[in-house]
Amino acid sequence: KSPDSPTLINAFQLIGMSSCLDLSGFFEK
């Protein structure tokens, strides 16, 4: 791996960003 190659994100870090998995919407007016 060259020092310039970009660091890949783990899929679960991406998936965890889904707004659909954020249940705080329950509490917002």
Add this chain to the structure above:
Amino acid sequence: WIEVLIFGLARCFVQNSPYKHLYYSYDDLVRLSNTTPFTVNEIEALRELYKKLSRLIIDDGLIHKEELQLALFRMPAGENLFLDRVFDLFDEKKNGFIDFEEFVRALSVFHPHAPLDDKIDFAFRLYDLRQTGYIEKEEVKQMVVAILSESGIQLSDESLEAIINKTFADIDADKDGKINKEEWKAFAVGHPTLLKNMTLAYLKDITTVFPSFIFNTEVDE
């Protein structure tokens, strides 16, 4: 006999009411409180939230998938992979709606004081789309495609493959091409940010968010 008559009338009213699903005796509340991180007052406050959600579309005292979707996204329709999974996990009895007890039990996992193992387990079941006991490559790919489409981001097939391969290189310790619960647990413990959405700070102050519970409370805590 007046007491018997009043009790009988009250029972009849509850049984015929569209809100009978919302009727929980003091003993029910205590039982729920003893098996979750919530106090009785917090469960009563959650009942106020539940009431609000259960009348968003159909005023029948139950939470249907469209109501869950409306509550979370402000729109009642449209396919959504993650919403389907969240609904399925809340609807433990698999009868097409979320009753109050299911709601409290599922939300208890999101309590700041809930055991980490419960959060890890819930997230595993959430991501095990086909419920095979393993998170497979195809499932991870499906979820990544869903999140990219949700965010309007385009990614080449090669980049997508690279992300999936990196993910399995990170987590799939026994290299069998699927993630089992132990592998998921080991990874999640080392990367707590993955479980960020599994904690709802609101749940610690739920009686402040829904103070109206005080009008129907069974106990002064």
